[in-house]
Amino acid sequence: MRVIPPAVKEILDKWNIRGLVILSLVFQTFLIFLAPLRKRTSKKLLAKILWTSYLLADWTANYAVAQITKNQGKEPKPDDPPKNKKLLALWAPFLLLHLGGPDTITALALEDNALWARHFFGLVSQALAGVYAVVQSMDNPLWPPIALLFVTAVIKYMERTYALYTASLDKFKDQMLKPADTGPNYAKLMEEYDSRKESNLPTDIVLIDEPDKHDRPPTLKPGPDPLTHLEIVQYGFKFFNTFKGLVVDLIFSFRERDESRDFFKELSPEDALRIIESELGFLYESMYTKTAILHTYAGTVFRIIAFGSLISSFLVFHFRPKKSVEFHGADVVITYTLFVVGIGLEISSLVMFLLSDWMFAASRKLKDDQVKDKGFFRRSTTRLQALFQKKNDKVYIIDTFLNRLLAFRKPRWTMYPCSGNGTHEVLTTPFLLRRWSGTIYGFNFIAYCMKAKVLRIHRRSECVCRSERAWEFVVFVSDWVARRVQVLFEWIKDVDSSVGIFIKRWSKKNKMVYCTVYPLYLVFSSVIPLVFRKLWGYVDRIFSVESFLDEIRFVSSEPMTKKQWEFIFSELKHKSEFAETPECAKKVSSARGEWALHDSKLEEVERLMRYVANVDYDQSLLLWHIATELCFQDEGDEETEKNRSGESCDDREFSKIISDYMMYLLIMQPKLMSEVAGIGNIRFRDTLDEAKRFFKGRHSENLKDMKRGSKMILFVSNDIEPMHVKGDRSKSVLFDASMLAKELMRLDESSSSSSGSHGDGKWRVLSKVWVELLSYAASHCKATEQVAQLSRGGELLNFVWLLMAHFGLADQFQINKGDARAKLVVGE
Known part of the structure; x- marks a missing residue:
């Protein structure tokens, strides 16, 4: 008995290699165009597609090479073209080329x-397998294009292996030592x-300290004019080369700290955001792509050789006569497809290479270097000055052209109304031009407990793109289905309880029922559901179904706003003024709200301090x-909105967004918070169960009204x-938080009743405390997790982490002064 019908088996035998080769090419195309998108979004669908393509691309190529090698040892069929097996041998180096992977x-x-x-072992083994496939047809007339393709394939595979080698943390650290x-x-x-003492010469050893930072001229200083797009990328590249040591916990000198801090203090918040944005982009490319090795002299030379070999191989094959007679027509078409698509992908990689930030930053000098060159030529002859003038005009034209190209990638800000009466400038950079996701996710405890929908702070219903509307529809449908399933389970549970009571009473009156029906009921109502619960537990443990559904239903998103970034920037800039020494910097970066409370000049500071210090x-x-x-929901009425100024409205929205964002990190991103999470998951579960018990006791478990639920807790x-x-x-x-909310509400009461000077209101205090809690998490998060997050769209936490490092608020700055140099001094 044959499981596979002969007709199907014949098709599989005829098209298995062809299908595998085409499938390998499809995976390569997916990877080269979809891989750059993962640093711009955190959507799980794209991550799944990339994960599948990345794994199947290597498997498909490896399996296809094995099939070609196996095919070369078979006797040709009578209806096969005379040299068709020779053509299949040409596909082996193509598959090795695919194993080299795209540059992206x-x-x-x-x-x-x-x-x-x-991967290096895979290079050797696959190269040997490809050579073996060719050796089996030694008299192959296609050996010139095969040899040229092998050159391209080996170079591409070596590029991938060397890129992985240089990006491994141990080697990455060794390169920076x-x-x-x-x-x-x-x-x-x-x-x-x-010897001089023995000669009775007055001799002494004097230690000469390095000059203090106040005695040194600043090496980097932005000019009075706003930075150009090219300068943004250049400074980002410069600071990337300095601060990439954060990934492997290297120590920085006081000179590097002072240079970065003094430079960023002079920047506008938007320019600082753009520099960090490009800096994180360079870090992503150095860890996950071939960009770092391609932008070297050797990498460029080898890439030219590889591309030239590919073109030469195609031309040799194209100008070979009688291809349609010697080879199967379908195989010739597939070979042409491999060549044309392969060349097209290489051209696409070349375009990405030429238009990358790395290319712009590495090919042009910073303006400080150009000023030095200019000073040199000014001291030269008149002819050299004329040459420099021509050079300067040429440089100006090139820089203007590069600035126009980079202008497409600048952040776009659009005014959107918020839940208050004001408006905010929201980051709305087009998807394909982004350098990160630009999204701040949120997870709300009260909404999760009450299964309520969290309303967006920034209303984008009229301007939201179709893809976001489609995603919101998917979320709505998933939420509706989940609710209906939950109601169905509750109904089945109630029916089972009623049936159980009835059968128990009946079995007590009838012994026959007790011996027959009652055991069957126990099996049906206890054993079978138990088996299903166990199976569902295993499925959920493996695939994390419930957490995925919770993420779809209860994770909200807000765009980055310009004022919010400006507020975070100003708070960290203010803190950096107190970080003159590594000890002070460590103390400031380790603050978890107490610094903000002391800075607010509140009389009630001691009552609030125990909620952060103890x-x-x-x-x-x-x-x-x-x-x-609780405070946010308590102030949602229109009359309350009218009494609040624009500044307090900003503080209210910022506090809400960062509060939900930190809860999202704690619950949904445990790896990012692993160093500071503690027993946060246990606290969350205990608090959640108490909240559910509280609402259930008041018959409000299905209320789905966050405002009423908050008032019930405050009551x-x-x-x-x-x-x-x-x-x-x-x-x-839960009720400790209720006490804290009431303490915060008293701040506004005391502020309004006080006629003289008073401290900040509750929303200003909350916004400062939340920035401090955010900066504490950023500075204590593992650097490797920060880099890992860059491949998933990036987070606000990454920007705060790097901004703190630029302001000197990091543990890596452990060198406060330079090394003193000893000098032997002989007296007179």
Whole structure:
């Protein structure tokens, strides 16, 4: 008995190699065009497509090479063209070329870089397999194009292997280590010192310190004019080469700290955002693509050789006569497709190479270097001055052209109305021109508990693109289906309970029912659901179905606003003024809200301080998040909106957005928060169960009204602290957060009743505390997780992390002064 029908098996035998080769080419096309999109969005669908294409591309090419090798050992069929097997041997180097992968993706995750040795072994084994496939047809008339293709394939595969090698964390660190500094020659110095002492010469050793930063001229300083698009990329590239050591925990000198901090203090917030944006782009390209190795002299030369070999191989094959007689027509078409599409992909890679930020930054000098050149030529002869003038005009034309190209990638800001009465400038850069996602995600505890929908702060219903509308429709349908399934399960549970009570009563009256129906009911109502629950538990554990559904239903998104970034920038800039020494910098970056509370000049600071100083970080996050939401929902009425100024409206919206964002990081991005999360998941579950019990006790579990639910929580009396009632066994912080919310509400009451000077209102305090909580998480997050997030669209946390480093608010700045140099001084 044959499982596969003979007709189907014949088709599979005839088209298996052809199908695999075409499929390999399709995967390469997907990767080269879709891979650059993953740094612009965090959509799971794109991630799944890339993950599938990345894994299947290597498998398909490997399997196809094995099939070609196997085919070369078979006897040709009578109806095959005379030299068709020779043509199949030409496909082997094509598949090796595909294994080299596109320039836009070498690693799917950081862990892939550590497997560079495996890829090198794969290069050797696949090259040997391809050679073996060709050797089996030694009299192959196509050996010239095969040999040329092998050159291209080996170069491409070596590029991928070397890119993985240089991006592995150990090698990445080795490349940045500076030459060893042994300091002054102690032994020689002491010999001279002893010899002069023996000669009775007054000798002393004097330590000469390096000049202080105030005695040194600034090496980098932005001019009075706004930075051009080209200068943004150039400065981003310069600081990337300096601060990429953050990834591998290298220590920076006081000179690098002062240079970066002094430069960023002079920048506008938008220019700082754009520089960090390009800097993170360079970091992504160095870790996940071939860009870093292609922008070297050797990389460029080898790429020219590879492209020339590919073109030469195509021309040799194209001008070979009698192809339609010697080879199968379909195979000739497939070969032409491999050549044409391969050349097209190489041209696309070349265009991406020439239009990349790396190319613009590496090919042009910074203006400081040009000024130095200009000063040199000014001291030269008149002829050299004329030559320089021509050169200067040419440079100006080139820079103008590059600026116009880079202008397409600048951030776009559009005015959108917010939930208050004001408007905000929102980041709306077109998708294909973005350098990161530009989205701030959020997860709201009260909304999750009540299964309510979180309304957007910025209303974009009239301007939202079709793709976002389609996604919102998918979310709505998924949420509706989930609700209906939940209602169905609750109905089945109620029916099962009623049936169970009836059968139990009946079995007590009838012994026959007790021996027959009752056991069947137990099996049906207990064993079968238990088996399904176990199976569902395994499925959910493997595929994380529930967390995926929760992410679709309850994760909201807000665009970055210009005022919000300006506020974060100004807060960190203010903190950097107190970070003159590494000790002060570490103290400032380790603040979790206490610095903001002291800076607010509040009389009630001590009552609020215990909610940040005497609790763990994860507990503080949950406390302030729930308190912020309670205050936000309490101030949603129109009359309250009218009494608030535009500034306080901004503070209110910013506090809400960052509060939901930090909860999103804590619950939905545990890897990013692994260093500071503590037992945050346990606290979240305990608080969630207490909230559900609270609403269920008031028959409001299906209320889906966040405003009413918040008022119900605030209505509970807090005369006695929850710990004195519940003890420390439960980690719930629901009513502790209610107490904090009431303390915050008193700030506005005391401010309005005070006739003299007073401190900030509650929303100004909340916004400052949330920036501090955000900066604490950014500075304590693992650098490798920060880099890993860049391949998933990037986060606001990445920008805050790098901005803190530029302001000197990082632990890596452990060198406060330069090394003193010893000098032997002989008196008179």
